[in-house]
Amino acid sequence: MKTYYFDHSASAPMWPKVVDTMTELMKLHYSNASSLHRSGIEASKLAERARASVAERMGAMPQEVVFTSGGTESNNLALKGLVGISARATKHIVVSAIEHASVFECARQLEAQGVQLTIVPVDREGRVDVAEVVKAIRKNTVLVSVMHVNNETGGVQPIGEIARALAEHPHVKFHVDGVQAIGKVPFSFAESGVHLYSGSAHKFGGPKGTGFLLVKEGVELAPLFGGGSHEHGLRAGTTNVPAVVAMSQALRLSLESLDDRRLRMFGLRRKLRDIVEGIPELLWNGIGVDPDRENDTAPHVVNISYPGMRPEVLIHMMEENGILLSTQSACSSKSLKPSRVLLAMGHDADRASGGIRISFGDEHEANDLDELGERLKQAISQLKALEKRSRPG
Template sequence: MLYFDHCASTPVHPKVADTVYEVMKLHYANASSLHRAGTEAMKLVERARSTIADGFGAKPGEVLFTSGGTESNNLALKGIWSRLGRTARHMIVSTVEHASVYRAAKQLEESGVDVTWIPVDERGRVSVQDVASAVRDDTALVSVMHVNNETGTVQPIREIGAALSRYPHVRFHVDGVQAIGKLPLGFREWGVDLYSGSAHKFRGPKGVGFLLVREGLDLAPLLAGGSQEQGRRGGTYNVPGIVGMAQAFRLATESLAERRTRMFGLRRKLLAELARVPELVLNGFGPDEEERTAPHVVNVSYPGMRPEVLVHMLEKHGVFVSTQSACSSKSLQPSRVLSAMGLGAERASGSIRISFGDEHGERDIDALAERIRSAVGELKPLERSRG
């Protein structure tokens, strides 16, 4: 089996799996309890908080634990709006955001919020000038993701943050779920106010994530409950998940430069192999534009072919890839991201995403390329019969 769907979920690091098991076995007390077992569990939570804060140059109190990226993104948009909605009526969101941002913004729009949807170019990148020009006196929030989950396109986060520094009333949210462990990270120095992360995207456990919240920023909770997380996110602490996430975060970021170099090498090799398959078209940035793309994602289209047909044909050959994002993979609609890039209905309706990670090497890329060629070869008669 060749698993090339890391953007959907990554295999848990063996060390992390061992740690989660040990914490589950030994530290099962509620971290909010006042007795010694509870305080020992809370020490683990706070140590994990410091680990993640250090990786961003943030303060421990700026790390808020959640159940994952979807909750973090919803909390960022709706939590800000609950606090600022009386004085601000406007929000700015890019058209290529993950569904958890896009649909949260749509819900707010349906409730009366004025949302400006920022377009992208044919590579899926937003214009800093477009974002800055959209700011109004009543703008509460700008939300632009760090790395696109379908194409791997890297957005100009630092530059957007600098442009927004002229508007101190505007909060800047970044969905960083696909960036952690793949790109250098910044927070305060980038002008970011809120940054979302999810453990299972960087070899941690599922069901746990975080939201960085700049010190002094008022954020309303999504859930009514206890006073955990400074009253902003009630609920019993997932101590094993939080500890496992912090360990996975440390492992993913401590050797970042080396891992990026290796993954970019694999990406270049894969793109060279796919260039030999004329039926496939690359979506996003090529090998000569690596500063604008993440090192672990390749998105290609087989115009005129339904993506699920190609996915299942590759599965028959022992290869696992995806269509669109995992959250939207069962949809038969064209990719919203590729449509926003203006790539046309055939390309937007016929794309697959290949994403890889630490366990892959050049032999895996060779095997993947060979099986893609075989799968496309088997599908060619079907394409001709359709034509």
């Protein structure tokens, strides 16, 4: 039986060319990029070329690129780094109610340490109101963090509007978690008005354990780790040269084909909406399918609910039929709690507990969606039959 992988938002397959590049680099360039001998200098040059490539693709300057171990570290460095460097006696931060756990739980940690925290609500579509963000600003606010693309629903946040509004409050720095956006949604750091932007390689076809934080020139952060002076003094630790070079190549491949990939994946999204509308037990969560609103959603993430049904039951039934899906985000998929994101969008506990995420990528074609639809119908039919047999009387 063929297996269909519809969990790209958790982790995307590496580009085959990137696998080859990284394998070759691990064989040839194993020296520490901080070493002074010739081999170390060659490794350092490779890392700096990768930094320049990431900067060019993201619309940043090389000195604004900080290599990290991935999105979680980038997000923690942004939040804790800004709070740690601030000289204010009492500090205040603002995050949205639908942030990824690496932002949301980091903000909660800071709150437990005495930092004041405001959580901005979202509407039924999962979008932040810019006016609510501005209303939350105080004199001691040091940071606003609002994600670019939500990892559960694919909704795109109005980060351009937020950046323009925050320009009226120069004491506030704006961080954006861009992990789910890169390679799916157009973005230029230089043009965005954003101060910090997080990325993770394995979401756009690069290796796991590698990412970056874009830090606007002039923005100061306190490092998370004590140690060497790597990454402009912001990230101690030996540079993973094969991984950062592989990441830069994956980023190039993803962004070179961005327009074509978006067009194709939006076609798949429209087809999936037709499938969901034909299965009355399923509800669509988030922004629907509207050609005039494609800027409001990423093309590759869809969230549906089977209210009253534990999602892991449907997930396992689909896996037995060769379809790999997920519940919530990968970081929260083993939790039996309702989705924090769907609850924040105003859905009841039944709907929020029954959420399923479908996320696709470059390998998928229309016939793959047909297979997904047929196997969804079969699984739900089996579940309904089981429900009937289990009812008393």
